[in-house]
Each structure stands twice: as C-alpha cells, then as structure tokens.
Amino acid sequence: MTETRPLIEAHGITKDYWHESKGLVQVLRGVDFAMQAGEVVALVGKSGAGKSTLLHVLGTLDEPTTGTVCFEGEELVGADELRLADFRSSTVGFVFQSHYLLPEFSALENAMMPLLVRRVHRDEATEVARKILERVGLGHRLDHKPSELSGGEQQRVALARALAPRPRLLLADEPTGNLDAKTAAAIHELLVELNRELGISCLVVTHNEALARELPRCVEMRDGLVV
Numbered sequence: 660m661t662e663t664r665p666l667i668e669a670h671g672i673t674k675d676y677w678h679e680s681k682g683l684v685q686v687l688r689g690v691d692f693a694m695q696a697g698e699v700v701a702l703v704g705k706s707g708a709g710k711s712t713l714l715h716v717l718g719t720l721d722e723p724t725t726g727t728v729c730f731e732g733e734e735l736v737g738a739d740e741l742r743l744a745d746f747r748s749s750t751v752g753f754v755f756q757s758h759y760l761l762p763e764f765s766a767l768e769n770a771m772m773p774l775l776v777r778r779v780h781r782d783e784a785t786e787v788a789r790k791i792l793e794r795v796g797l798g799h800r801l802d803h804k805p806s807e808l809s810g811g812e813q814q815r816v817a818l819a820r821a822l823a824p825r826p827r828l829l830l831a832d833e834p835t836g837n838l839d840a841k842t843a844a845a846i847h848e849l850l851v852e853l854n855r856e857l858g859i860s861c862l863v864v865t866h867n868e869a870l871a872r873e874l875p876r877c878v879e880m881r882d883g884l885v886v
C-alpha cells in the first residue's frame with residue numbers, strides 16, 4: 660500500500676516564551692500535527708490552548724523552540740529567510756480575525772496587492788483579483804474602500820486577497836470572530852465551497868462549534884498539546 664505524503668506535517672513542536680513574572684511559559688508542549696492536501700480541518704480548543712501559536716508556526720510566521728515543520732517533505736524550520744518569504748507569499752495564504760485591509764485602497768486593489776508584490780503584471784493581477792472577488796460575491800463592490808464595506812464584506816475581501824495567489828494552504832485564524840452568526844455561517848460556507856472548487860487545503864482556528872461540527876475533521880488542542 661502506498662502512503663500519501665502529508666501536505667504539511669509538524670513533529671514535536673514546542674514553543675516557550677520567557678515572561679517577566681511567570682518565568683518560562685510553555686505554550687506548545689510537543690505538538691504533532693499533519694494534514695493531507697485537499698483537507699479542511701478545524702482547530703478548536705479553549706482560549707490560551709495554543710491554537711494561534713501553532714497556526715503561526717505552521718505558516719512560518721513564528722519559529723518553534725524545538726520541532727520540525729515539513730511542507731511536502733521540505734523542512735521549513737531553520738530554512739533560509741528568502742525561501743520562507745517566498746513560501747509565505749505564494750504557498751500559504753493567511754486570514755486573521757482582523758482583516759488588515761489597507762484603508763486607502765479599494766477592494767480590488769487590496770485583493771491585487773499580493774500579486775503586485777510578486778510582480779505579476781497589473782492587467783493580469785486585476786483580472787485574477789476581479790474574478791476571485793466576483794466568486795466571493797463582491798463583484799458589485801470592486802471600487803469600494805474597506806470603510807465602505809460591511810464586516811462580512813471586508814472579511815470576504817481579505818479572503819479574496821489570501822486566495823488571489825492561489826495558495827496551496829489557507830491558514831485562517833478566527834476569520835469570523837468579529838462577525839454576527841449569520842455572516843459567519845456564510846463565510847464558513849464559502850470556505851468549504853472554495854476548498855471543493857479550488858482544492859485549496861484549509862486549516863481554520865475557530866470557536867464556532869457549528870462550523871467545527873460541519874467539517875470532516877476537527878483537531879482539539881488543550882494546554883499546548885493536540886489531544
């Protein structure tokens with residue numbers, strides 16, 4: 660039987676911080692985690708369990724104290740910063756609870772930004788961003804600035820921006836944390852649809868139990884460990 664190599668795989672991840680009064684804080688205490696290409700996985704657990712920290716380590720936004728992170732077999736911990744910058748800009752997409760859109764730019768310009776940074780020609784970037792914004796239901800809001808959009812629309816622009824470079828893996832940290840239940844459900848549905856249509860794998864940190872129940876796999880963290 661042939662075993663398929665995981666898309667991303669982490670072994671023995673620990674993350675320690677030094678805190679002035681508490682001393683050594685062990686946020687991750689030996690996490691093993693793997694996901695296959697095409698999966699959508701919910702990462703759940705109480706506040707402070709270490710979910711965001713793990714997401715940051717997997718996305719190479721943060722280095723673990725010890726442990727390994729492999730993307731399609733390539734070791735990322737300790738890799739050259741240029742390689743990691745490329746990984747973050749083309750292989751993974753990030754969505755956070757706050758959308759971090761640039762306020763002075765339109766929805767279209769925001770969604771184009773990662774492509775322009777990668778020196779994609781402006782016409783092509785416009786076309787790709789327009790299409791993905793249409794796909795997330797914002798074809799009629801292309802010229803609107805973030806302040807002229809609702810919370811759900813702003814988050815959809817952030818999603819479009821993350822997806823525009825066609826990442827292999829989307830890492831979403833409480834993407835609906837600031838939204839009402841109905842808007843949150845619509846965004847969750849969209850994530851699942853985009854996964855099916857585009858084959859983008861997705862790891863989503865969420866406190867939303869309804870979403871977690873809906874997804875085929877749910878990974879729980881407790882006190883810095885996957886349980």
Ligand SMILES: Nc1ncnc2c1ncn2[C@@H]1O[C@H](COP(=O)(O)OP(=O)(O)OP(=O)(O)O)[C@@H](O)[C@H]1O
Nearest residue numbers: 676678684686704705706707708709710711712713
């Ligand atoms: N830079 C830091 N220095 C010290 N402690 C930190 C640092 N970053 C995170 N922590 C601690 O690590 C623990 C885990 O944080 P993390 O944000 O990963 O949890 P979480 O499970 O995502 O929580 P939430 O659901 O509330 O977002 C928390 O107790 C937090 O205080």
